[in-house]
Amino acid sequence: MTELLQDIGLSHGLAVLIAKTVGVFVVGIFGLLWTLVGIWIERKLAGRFQDRLGPNRVGPFGLIQTVADTVKILLKEDLMPTGVDRWVFNLAPIVSVVSVILIWAVVPFSGSWIGTDLNIGVLYLVAVGAFGTVAILMAGWGSNNKFALLSAFRSVAQLISYEVPMVLALLVPVLLSGSMSTQTIVQEQHIMYLFAVPLTVLIFLTSGQAETGRGPFDLLEAESELVSGFHIEYSGMKFGMFYVAEFLHAFTIGVLTAILFMGGWRGPFAEDVPLLGFVYLMIKSLVAYVVLIWVRMTLPRLRIDQLLDFNWKFLVPLSLVNLLVVAFVWKVVPDTDQISNLGDAIVPTLVLLVVNIAMIAVVGAILRERGRRERQRIEARMTAAKPAAAGD
Amino acid sequence: MDITVESVVFLIFGVLTLGSALLMVTARNLFHGALYLMASLFGVAGLFVLLAAPFLAGVQVVVYIGAIAILIIFAIMLTPQVTAMRGIRTTQWPLAVAVAVIFFALLVSVATPLMGELGVDDFAADFTQENPPDVPADSLVRLGETLVDPQGFMLPFEVASVLLMAALIGAALLVWPEGKAPTPPAEAGDD
Numbered sequence: 079m080t081e082l083l084q085d086i087g088l089s090h091g092l093a094v095l096i097a098k099t100v101g102v103f104v105v106g107i108f109g110l111l112w113t114l115v116g117i118w119i120e121r122k123l124a125g126r127f128q129d130r131l132g133p134n135r136v137g138p139f140g141l142i143q144t145v146a147d148t149v150k151i152l153l154k155e156d157l158m159p160t161g162v163d164r165w166v167f168n169l170a171p172i173v174s175v176v177s178v179i180l181i182w183a184v185v186p187f188s189g190s191w192i193g194t195d196l197n198i199g200v201l202y203l204v205a206v207g208a209f210g211t212v213a214i215l216m217a218g219w220g221s222n223n224k225f226a227l228l229s230a231f232r233s234v235a236q237l238i239s240y241e242v243p244m245v246l247a248l249l250v251p252v253l254l255s256g257s258m259s260t261q262t263i264v265q266e267q268h269i270m271y272l273f274a275v276p277l278t279v280l281i282f283l284t285s286g287q288a289e290t291g292r293g294p295f296d297l298l299e300a301e302s303e304l305v306s307g308f309h310i311e312y313s314g315m316k317f318g319m320f321y322v323a324e325f326l327h328a329f330t331i332g333v334l335t336a337i338l339f340m341g342g343w344r345g346p347f348a349e350d351v352p353l354l355g356f357v358y359l360m361i362k363s364l365v366a367y368v369v370l371i372w373v374r375m376t377l378p379r380l381r382i383d384q385l386l387d388f389n390w391k392f393l394v395p396l397s398l399v400n401l402l403v404v405a406f407v408w409k410v411v412p413d414t415d416q417i418s419n420l421g422d423a424i425v426p427t428l429v430l431l432v433v434n435i436a437m438i439a440v441v442g443a444i445l446r447e448r449g450r451r452e453r454q455r456i457e458a459r460m461t462a463a464k465p466a467a468a469g470d
Numbered sequence: 471m472d473i474t475v476e477s478v479v480f481l482i483f484g485v486l487t488l489g490s491a492l493l494m495v496t497a498r499n500l501f502h503g504a505l506y507l508m509a510s511l512f513g514v515a516g517l518f519v520l521l522a523a524p525f526l527a528g529v530q531v532v533v534y535i536g537a538i539a540i541l542i543i544f545a546i547m548l549t550p551q552v553t554a555m556r557g558i559r560t561t562q563w564p565l566a567v568a569v570a571v572i573f574f575a576l577l578v579s580v581a582t583p584l585m586g587e588l589g590v591d592d593f594a595a596d597f598t599q600e601n602p603p604d605v606p607a608d609s610l611v612r613l614g615e616t617l618v619d620p621q622g623f624m625l626p627f628e629v630a631s632v633l634l635m636a637a638l639i640g641a642a643l644l645v646w647p648e649g650k651a652p653t654p655p656a657e658a659g660d661d
Contacts, residue, residue: 095475166505197610201528208536212508215543219501227547234544238537258610 098194105182105193113322114144116329119364120371127375154314159222162311166220170213171312171319177209178326185333186261188343188355199260200248203334204241207289210327211237214308217320221311229308232297232382239389240288240295246397247282250275250404251338264342268423272339274430275404277437279339281397286331287370288389290324294377297385332367333359340366396441407433480520487513500546508539525610 118133118141125132133140158167183193184202196202211234218230252258254274255266272279288295299307309320336342340362343355380388411426487510494506511534518527616622 092475163501166501196524198524198528201525201532205528205531205536208531208540211540212535215540215547216505219543219547231544231547234540238540241536 101193106179109179109182113325117144117325123371124375151318152315157313159311161222163220166216170217171316173209174213174323175319177206178323180206181330184260186264186342188352190352192261195259195261197259200252200258204245218308223311225305226308226310229304240285243281243393243397244285246401247278249401250278260337267341268420269427270341274427277400277434290328292328293374294380329367332363335366336362483513483516504543508535511535
């Protein structure tokens with residue numbers, strides 16, 4: 079496109095500027111339109127997981143239910159509670175959506191389609207994630223509502239905590255590919271990293287689920303405790319934007335999983351037909367996303383102490399050990415820095431897989447032991463025939 | 471000097487940085503001050519990108535906005551009524567201005583000779599993104615290697631790590647429940 083604009087007589091700088099602006103619009107609008115389809119998929123799946131039908135009234139299979147919802151939410155009155163911090167209150171939903179859309183700038187849709195192939199791509203992912211946290215803080219504080227504020231507190235505690243294992247998990251594909259560029263990480267995956275480092279994928283999915291604030295980590299909108307969370311005072315499209323941001327963030331975690339661990343756009347003939355690569359990426363993303371929905375719909379919500387305990391006493395140590403072990407193995411196995419085709423990748427992948435299975439076995443044994451002790455403790459409490467202390 | 475895309479972007483980020491910084495120190499509302507601080511730090515990250523140092527820009531956002539500014543906001547929100555206070559005034563502003571001026575002078579005196587050393591003080595060269603100064607292309611890799619190179623910055627790097635570790639342990643000890651000896655985590659997590 080840059081060449082086309084230059085042909086009609088624009089300077090190089092201006093042509094690049096226009097091409098990038100158009101790209102930003104295309105990626106942004108695609109993300110938002112995809113939300114319409116994605117929310118339908120999610121509600122349909124959620125319905126099935128919970129033994130009901132899901133949306134089925136508007137359009138065939140309820141397909142345009144989301145469109146109807148969008149129209150409804152657009153027409154709703156935009157309430158402004160008294161005592162809100164006007165600017166902060168209004169900016170929060172926008173920052174929330176922008177922080178997610180920004181991630182899509184470094185998503186390689188195919189071999190040649192990528193917003194910007196930053197050589198710090200993975201660091202960029204972590205960086206723009208920070209704005210999402212800011213948005214929640216702004217919403218919680220700006221709403222002039224104690225439930226919103228409490229929810230914002232919780233969410234920040236949760237988001238900051240789970241960022242640690244997430245970053246440590248992100249480091250593993252960086253380590254294996256020797257690059258922080260998302261495009262290079264995809265190109266280096268002659269065998270999907272999913273098969274080499276399954277433990278890292280689990281850590282990434284778990285912390286990703288927590289980062290998006292979805293069940294079982296959806297404490298920031300625990301209805302029974304906080305009415306509805308940090309967006310309690312928002313109505314109409316402002317609430318809609320938080321909803322869109324949450325959905326899109328969750329789906330983006332699926333996309334990132336596909337890129338970092340499942341080979342992104344790679345697949346048969348994807349090198350020659352960019353569109354095919356895009357289709358592969360979306361299919362892989364949906365696979366990862368369905369796993370996330372599955373977990374969300376199946377597990378009950380955690381308590382805040384369980385949530386933080388799980389992170390700091392289990393997930394963080396585990397991801398630290400995992401990173402050290404992977405780095406060590408990668409150093410010990412010969413020629414890991416010269417992998418250029420499928421054949422080279424087989425031996426290191428197998429070695430890593432064996433090491434990972436061993437690690438998973440050890441972790442499983444530790445978890446079983448912990449669970450056994452916890453059950454014993456509770457049984458001892460029950461038999462002591464006194465009301466259980468409600469904690470401190 | 472022509473008006474290039476770079477100069478326009480530089481102007482935007484410069485105004486953003488300085489304007490937010492000014493609003494931050496004059497804001498009566500502490501929470502707004504913290505938000506302005508974030509905007510200012512974001513502007514600095516933008517300037518880093520313009521200087522062809524995207525890694526520093528990323529680190530700037532992750533560390534300053536993602537961690538420090540959010541912790542500042544957290545502390546503000548946890549302090550009762552601090553945002554409701556009207557007319558927070560202090561008599562220390564002349565001292566603060568003096569310190570800021572001295573610090574600025576120090577920075578300029580340190581940075582000016584460095585510019586000559588790196589050969590980037592030639593303003594007539596008109597550096598742009600297409601025509602960058604003589605910066606090694608793999609600066610990120612070199613940065614990483616220098617940090618763990620015994621001839622490079624390994625000692626300061628490790629000292630900083632030990633310092634942070636000590637701070638971490640100290641923080642954990644400070645918040646330890648009183649009258650409870652530090653025991654293995656499995657025991658401590660019981661209550």
